[in-house]
Amino acid sequence: METLAWILLDTMLVTALLALGWGSLASKDLRRGVVLFIGFGLLLALVWVRLRAPDIALAEAAIGAGLTGALMLSALRDEPGTSSEAAGDASVRSTPVSASLLLTLLSAGLAIVLGAAFICALDRTDPASLAEEVFANLGVSGVSNPVTGVLLNFRAYDTLLELAVLTAAVLGILSLGPARSGYQASGPMLSGLTGWLVPVILVVSGYLLWVGAKAPGGAFQAGALLAAAGVLLRLAGHPSGGLPRELALRGLMVVGVAVFLIIGLTLMLVGRGFLDYPVAWAGSLILAIESAATLGIAATLIVAFLCGDPGQRPENHETADSGVPLAKCENNRRNTPR
Amino acid sequence: MPGKTMNEFLSAALIVSGLAFFIAGGVGLLRLPDVYSRLHALTKADNLGLGLLVFGLLLSTDDAFVAVKLVLIWVLVLASSAASTYLIAQRARRRERGVWKP
């Protein structure tokens, strides 16, 4: 009876997830689609909890739903042409019916093949899985959360490369030009909320970083939470979302990869392999790498939200087509009675 | 029901009544005509709905740390939903009136 209830819950979750995904992609208004995508991300976080993946649930709620949604909403603000579908539907380059039918058939075929492969893979009696090895060696890895152990010890190289990919993407964003135009200084409500919320976020992200060794948490979740604090500061009118400028910003962005590399190379100099932690030091080394990674991830995610270099002043044509929101707010402020 | 204590009954009752407020808030969001009335319906879900839910969950846990975290969740949701409700209503007000005049 209880299993039936769980199956019912899972079926409802999946139906809502598919409905939200379809609604997000098929809605005429782009802003509505983005908001439905944020809802999709939050529901997906619930699904992760149902699949016993709380680390992923935290990261999905923070990065997948929250930061990605905020990123897309700020993209919509600056390019209002994307919100109306008039440009898209009136274009003569809409796909012919035959092409879209072919695409639909191809993706349906891919879905059938993938689903069949998935079911066959599930039915195997000896799945190729590294889980047993991970749990056998978790005691000497320095942490007791298996996901953190895999991320920062057993497959630390992958995490180093992932941090490098994140830094490379944001280097690309930095080199593409100045940040988006800022927001006006906020009224008492938003400033008050920000004043209370940002310190709480700092404390909670420090807690997530610390507890990542034994419970769901870790560097990515803590870094995403810090980035959320930066986004809040930016929305409240701080021009660079809490980030420093120039050299300090670049230093902050690379500190994650840098500390990772330094620790790896030092271990090589001492005589062990690259990122081969000695057992007695594993916990402390992982904590050091995670702390640096938290700062680096937070800085890179905030710069990604800013969509450019906060230190550069916008060129003329930038203010021309993206300065409109600021100008409108200026008008409102001047006419407010004092 | 055999094996269920008073605590569990009370906790389940509180959670179910919290869910009723969530349903009310959801129906209000979908069916009410105006931005302001929709915001008003949503506050029911945030304050009472989540509050009853958290209270019911508090009764079913022994760990004081978990209890503190649950209450912190409720307080944070209250604060952020209050601020965002105000901001949405303010923007809607400005849009319908154009420039704010007393």
Place this chain on the structure above:
Amino acid sequence: MITQQLIFGLAGVALFSLGLRMAFSPRALLRRILAINIAGAGLFLLLVSVAYRGREMAPDPVPHALVLTGIVVAFSATSLALALGRRLGGHREDD
């Protein structure tokens, strides 16, 4: 195989094919980015469903680590795509 794996895994397959189909439509850049993100979410569902081993055994942590990495990389790719679109003039149809 466990029922949860089947339900969520097939949902992941459906989401992936839906996102992939919508990613090829010549509409605004943001719409295609949304579709790629939803396709990515479907793939993550697939991976984590394979890692699920029931209510008694702890789940396989290696696919969890892969998905965690994937979420961060998907966000960085999305942000780079949006920055490129902004530089190229995102409101025009670029096809």
